[in-house]
Structure formats: structure tokens, C-alpha cells
Amino acid sequence: MRQDLRHDRRGVALVLAIMVAMVVAAVGIGAVVTSGNSLLTAKFYADATMMEAAADGGLERGRDRLNGEPRTYLSGVAYRTLEANAAVRDADGNVIPGFTRSTYAGLTGNRTGQYGVFASVVSVVSTPRGAVVVRRAELSQESFAKFARFDNRTTSSVVFASGIQVFGPLHTNQTLYVGSGSPRPVFHGPVTTAATISGVSNGDFRQGYRQNVATIPMPTTTELATLRSYALSGNMVVTGDSRTATSVVDPDTRVEFVAVDLNGDNQFNGTDEGFLRVYKASAPLTTAKRAYVTARRWATLPTGTSPYPASMPAPPSSVTTSTDPNLISPNCGGTHGGDWWTADSIYSRLSGTNAQKRDAVRTALLSGTRRCYLGGDRRLYPDSLFRAADGYGGWVQWAGWGGTPAAALVGRRTSDGLILDNTSALYLWPINRAFNTNFKGVVYVDGAVAVSGLVRGQVTLAASGNVLQADDLTYVTTPGSSSDCSADIFGVLTPGFYYLEDNSVQAPFSVPNAGSTSSSEVYRTGFDDSPDLYLHGAVLTLNSIATENLSGGNSSTAVQACLGTLLGGRGCFFMTGSAIQEINAARMTSSGTGWNPQWSYDRCMGIRPPPYYPTTGRYYSNRYYELDPAGFDVAAWFDANQPGY
Numbered sequence: 001m002r003q004d005l006r007h008d009r010r011g012v013a014l015v016l017a018i019m020v021a022m023v024v025a026a027v028g029i030g031a032v033v034t035s036g037n038s039l040l041t042a043k044f045y046a047d048a049t050m051m052e053a054a055a056d057g058g059l060e061r062g063r064d065r066l067n068g069e070p071r072t073y074l075s076g077v078a079y080r081t082l083e084a085n086a087a088v089r090d091a092d093g094n095v096i097p098g099f100t101r102s103t104y105a106g107l108t109g110n111r112t113g114q115y116g117v118f119a120s121v122v123s124v125v126s127t128p129r130g131a132v133v134v135r136r137a138e139l140s141q142e143s144f145a146k147f148a149r150f151d152n153r154t155t156s157s158v159v160f161a162s163g164i165q166v167f168g169p170l171h172t173n174q175t176l177y178v179g180s181g182s183p184r185p186v187f188h189g190p191v192t193t194a195a196t197i198s199g200v201s202n203g204d205f206r207q208g209y210r211q212n213v214a215t216i217p218m219p220t221t222t223e224l225a226t227l228r229s230y231a232l233s234g235n236m237v238v239t240g241d242s243r244t245a246t247s248v249v250d251p252d253t254r255v256e257f258v259a260v261d262l263n264g265d266n267q268f269n270g271t272d273e274g275f276l277r278v279y280k281a282s283a284p285l286t287t288a289k290r291a292y293v294t295a296r297r298w299a300t301l302p303t304g305t306s307p308y309p310a311s312m313p314a315p316p317s318s319v320t321t322s323t324d325p326n327l328i329s330p331n332c333g334g335t336h337g338g339d340w341w342t343a344d345s346i347y348s349r350l351s352g353t354n355a356q357k358r359d360a361v362r363t364a365l366l367s368g369t370r371r372c373y374l375g376g377d378r379r380l381y382p383d384s385l386f387r388a389a390d391g392y393g394g395w396v397q398w399a400g401w402g403g404t405p406a407a408a409l410v411g412r413r414t415s416d417g418l419i420l421d422n423t424s425a426l427y428l429w430p431i432n433r434a435f436n437t438n439f440k441g442v443v444y445v446d447g448a449v450a451v452s453g454l455v456r457g458q459v460t461l462a463a464s465g466n467v468l469q470a471d472d473l474t475y476v477t478t479p480g481s482s483s484d485c486s487a488d489i490f491g492v493l494t495p496g497f498y499y500l501e502d503n504s505v506q507a508p509f510s511v512p513n514a515g516s517t518s519s520s521e522v523y524r525t526g527f528d529d530s531p532d533l534y535l536h537g538a539v540l541t542l543n544s545i546a547t548e549n550l551s552g553g554n555s556s557t558a559v560q561a562c563l564g565t566l567l568g569g570r571g572c573f574f575m576t577g578s579a580i581q582e583i584n585a586a587r588m589t590s591s592g593t594g595w596n597p598q599w600s601y602d603r604c605m606g607i608r609p610p611p612y613y614p615t616t617g618r619y620y621s622n623r624y625y626e627l628d629p630a631g632f633d634v635a636a637w638f639d640a641n642q643p644g645y
Contacts, residue, residue, distance in 0.1 A: 066119065088100065162184065228444040252393070255443070315357070318517040492541075550594050
């Protein structure tokens with residue numbers, strides 16, 4: 001039997017070797033290709049990262065450039081080219097080959113400034129191969145309202161004294177003076193000065209301080225006057241006292257803010273419930289008429305002869321305008337004969353001797369119902385009904401009603417208790433768009449004016465003369481309590497002074513006891529519903545926030561004190577908001593006359609400042625965007641993002 005022998009297949013080993021070699025070669029080639037792709041990918045991402053960083057650098061350089069220009073640098077133009085196809089440098093200052101950058105800046109969003117000033121910096125980085133990166137930074141211009149305190153000029157005689165607490169940002173363009181004593185002045189917010197701090201060790205700086213920073217220029221009188229055009233479009237220009245001198249302290253016009261409960265919920269916080277009223281002394285103007293407008297102490301005594309009737313004879317010789325400054329005041333009064341009467345009514349109506357008339361007035365002004373009211377207040381009249389006019393002046397109708405008020409107002413109650421009718425509603429000036437569609441958030445007063453009342457809404461009052469605070473001026477909603485800062489905000493702008501008025505409503509005055517023949521002054525309080533003065537809002541003055549008649553009046557803490565024990569002959573001045581001044585001035589003397597200032601900060605001032613409030617010109621970053629580079633055209637982009645330009 002033949003046996004078959006097993007033999008190897010010829011050529012198989014060669015084929016196998018070739019196949020293995022091919023696999024190894026493929027793996028090698030794959031590795032090379034993969035490595036090359038990785039290098040290309042890494043280079044791509046490296047270039048992209050560098051381009052993005054270069055674009056981001058352009059945004060910051062653009063912001064820095066804008067902060068070095070005047071605050072009007074972007075006004076009146078669509079945009080400005082800050083750099084065009086410029087070389088890009090790395091952190092060491094070396095040129096990055098192939099990179100060029102163009103940077104542009106312009107105002108964007110609402111360009112009117114009503115809700116703030118916004119701008120955009122756009123940075124475009126490109127390479128010769130056609131790669132493009134476009135980035136945008138939205139910037140907000142810093143409002144002066146963000147500062148709790150801002151003093152352009154300072155004086156060593158006015159210091160942040162022992163016990164004072166300042167909340168919020170503070171800035172001075174000159175030396176910041178900090179007084180010594182215990183407890184130390186406490187600065188709860190960041191503190192900056194373009195100069196140095198005198199007495200720096202005296203203060204407690206909770207968020208630190210910086211010295212020798214850049215100066216922040218104040219706005220000019222011309223810039224403040226631009227707000228008149230915004231007020232004009234909404235029929236909100238008020239004819240104030242024609243005297244614009246900074247010495248004016250008795251304006252013939254006052255603005256009183258008031259709210260109306262339109263929906264019957266016993267609240268005054270509706271978006272359409274904010275109004276104001278304007279009271280103006282009638283012609284021919286006299287010192288007495290001006291005094292009545294803001295309840296100033298009466299400058300004369302009766303004589304029994306013209307212009308006084310025989311029923312108002314001269315008082316006993318011991319009576320002077322110092323001992324009895326409101327003997328015949330039409331603004332102050334109290335209970336007499338079971339009813340509330342003004343001092344002038346009591347003096348003229350009472351039958352009896354001049355001493356009996358004097359004592360009847362004094363008794364009323366010492367009664368538990370004693371009060372003083374600003375001119376035109378309905379509580380001055382026997383029936384407490386609204387009067388469109390009285391013997392001293394009258395309320396001014398709002399031109400926008402055209403003689404017929406909105407029906408929605410009639411029958412509704414105001415925050416001071418008046419039930420409106422077709423007549424009284426005519427004198428309400430709406431500071432909302434529900435009743436005033438052209439309202440832009442601005443009230444402008446030609447001349448000097450006094451202010452007071454309850455603010456509902458967002459409004460800036462600008463005046464060409466002094467502004468005097470004649471009584472409390474507060475919000476319906478507690479400052480800073482709205483989470484989105486959409487409630488109440490108020491601002492004042494004046495090239496003159498903002499005076500805390502020395503009037504009968506908010507400052508003690510002399511009322512001797514009945515029967516007294518002493519020539520000494522006996523100061524009394526209780527003529528207002530609060531012993532202190534309150535202000536909610538931001539005040540920018542190209543002079544000072546100052547106390548009128550600073551060294552005059554009461555200085556005794558036994559009569560009137562701040563917080564019960566602190567010096568302050570007129571009480572505390574509680575300001576919640578922002579105080580921006582050309583020069584810091586005293587509100588109280590070392591002897592205790594004046595108001596003792598107590599400053600608080602409203603965080604909403606830095607988030608949603610009053611309409612058209614001036615800005616510092618400094619920009620800070622708000623939002624960051626990546627823009628599509630495909631077909632990007634800078635002119636078209638700014639045109640699309642500038643409504644109303």
C-alpha cells in the first residue's frame with residue numbers, strides 16, 4: 001500500500017510575510033496620518049485660541065480707550081474706529097505673525113439715555129488664510145447715582161466725623177478728610193479718592209480704599225439743561241421762581257409728589273399711580289406770598305393798619321418776630337374753640353385785647369393738635385376741602401388734560417386723603433405713561449423750586465435754580481426692596497444748591513407760654529408728623545447739599561435731638577440714596593444747630609438709576625457675545641443695533 005507523504009504548500013510563507021508587512025505599513029501610515037492630523041488640529045485650536053484671546057484683548061483695550069475719552073466721545077456718530085487692521089501683539093509685546101485686528105465702538109441699545117447709557121465694543125481678528133473671529137462687549141456707562149457720596153471739592157473744615165457711617169461707594173476728587181474720635185467713622189463700601197486721605201488711620205474702611213485714582217469730572221450746567229427737552233415732550237416743564245441766584249431760599253413755586261389709589265386696593269404702588277401737583281404764588285409777588293408757599297416763619301407782626309385790618313392790632317411790645325415768629329402765620333395752627341384754626345385766623349377773629357389774641361394763638365400752637373402745613377394744603381382750610389386757589393396763590397393745572405381730566409381719576413383717593421373730583425383731578429400731573437404717553441421720566445423746572453411728597457414711579461426732577469426740600473420726600477416702596485429695582489427711583493439735578501429748608505414744618509420755632517412777657521425764645525417741636533427729615537433719592541448739585549440758615553435756630557438736644565441723644569437742633573436728616581456735590585458742606589454745626597446727617601445707600605441707584613441721570617463717562621463690562629463672522633459687516637451691525645438713531 002502506497003503511503004502519501006505530507007508536504008508544505010509552496011509560496012504561502014511569502015504571501016503571509018507580504019500581508020504582515022502591509023498591515024505593519026498601514027498601521028505606520030495610519031499613525032503618521034493620525035499624528036499629522038493631531039498636529040494640524042492642535043495648531044488649528046491653538047490659532048483659534050490665540051485669535052479669540054486677541055479679540056478679547058481688543059475689547060478690553062477698546063473699553064480702556066473709551067474711559068480715557070470725554071463722556072460725549074460716542075455721541076452723534078454711528079460708531080468710531082478705534083484701530084483698523086492693526087498688528088496684534090502678545091503679552092511680551094511681540095507681533096503675532098499673520099494676525100490683524102480692527103476694533104470699533106458705538107452707542108447701542110436705547111440711545112436716549114433714559115435707562116442708562118450703553119455702548120458696544122466690537123473686535124474683529126483675521127488671518128491671511130481667511131479665518132475670522134468677531135467678539136462683542138456690551139458696556140454700561142457708570143451713573144453718578146451709583147455713588148453713595150461723591151464730592152468734587154473738599155475742605156478741611158468739613159470732615160467725616162466720629163460716629164458717621166457711610167454705606168455704598170464713596171469718591172472724592174480732592175483730599176478725603178476723616179475726623180478723629182470714638183467711635184471711628186465707618187465706611188462700609190469701597191472708597192476712592194483722586195488725591196489722598198487725611199486721617200486715614202481715623203477711619204474704619206470695611207472694603208478698603210484707593211488713593212490717587214483718576215479724577216471723575218462733574219457734569220456741566222449745559223449738560224444738566226439738556227433734560228428740559230425731554231420734559232417738554234411730556235408737558236412736564238414747570239414755571240418755577242424766575243430768580244436763579246444761589247441765594248434764593250424762598251421760592252414762589254413748590255412741587256408736591258402724590259400717589260393715587262386707582263384700583264381701590266388701598267395701596268399706591270401701581271405703575272400708573274404716580275402724580276405730582278404744582279402750587280405757585282400769585283402775582284404781584286410779595287415776601288408774604290413766598291413765605292406761605294413753603295410755610296416759612298412770618299417776617300412781620302400785625303399793626304392794625306394797612307395792609308392789616310383793624311381786627312389784627314399790634315401785639316404787646318414784648319412780642320417780636322423772634323419770640324413769636326408765627327403769631328399770624330397762615331401755615332401754622334392748632335385747636336381753638338373746639339376746632340382747628342390757623343394762627344392768623346385766631347388772631348383776627350378773636351374779640352379781645354391784643355394780649356388775649358396773642359395768648360389764644362400761643363395756646364393753639366402749644367396744643368396737642370398743633371401743626372404747620374405747606375401753602376395750598378387743604379388742611380389749612382376750615383372744611384379741609386381742596387381749593388384751586390387761595391389768597392396767596394393757587395395750584396397749576398396740567399396742560400395735558402385739555403380741560404378734562406381722565407375719568408379713571410374721579411372718585412379715587414390720593415395718598416394725602418383727598419377724594420378726587422372733576423376739578424381737583426385737573427391739577428394732577430401724571431408721571432407715568434398710562435396717563436401721559438409722552439412722559440420720558442423727566443420733570444424740568446425753569447427757576448428755583450421747593451419739593452416734597454410721596455414718589456411713585458421713576459422720575460428725575462431737574463431745575464435751573466436752587467432746589468429746596470420743604471418737607472419729607474419719600475418713596476411709596478421702601479428703597480432697595482424691589483428685587484429687580486423696578487419700583488420707585490427719584491433723582492434731583494441742579495446747578496444751584498439743594499437746601500434743607502429752614503421752615504416752620506420741619507424746624508423748631510419759638511412759642512412762649514401764654515401770658516409770658518419774656519423776650520427770650522422758647523423753641524417748640526411737634527409741628528410735623530415726624531421730628532426728623534427724610535429724603536429718598538439721588539441728588540446731584542453743582543454746589544452743595546446744605547442746611548439753610550445753618551447756624552440759626554435751636555441747638556438744644558433737650559428740645560430736639562437726633563435719635564434721642566445725638567446733636568441736631570432740628571433732628572436727624574435721614575437720606576437714603578446718593579449725594580453728589582461740587583463741594584461738601586456742613587449740615588450741622590459743632591454746637592448742634594442744623595440737621596444731623598444719617599446716610600444710607602439704595603443699591604438700586606447703581607442698577608437702575610433715575611431717568612437720564614448724568615454718567616461719569618467710565619464704562620464697565622456688562623455682557624459678552626460671540627458674533628457670527630460669516631459676512632460680518634461692522635456698519636450694518638451697528639445700524640441694526642441702534643434703534644432710533
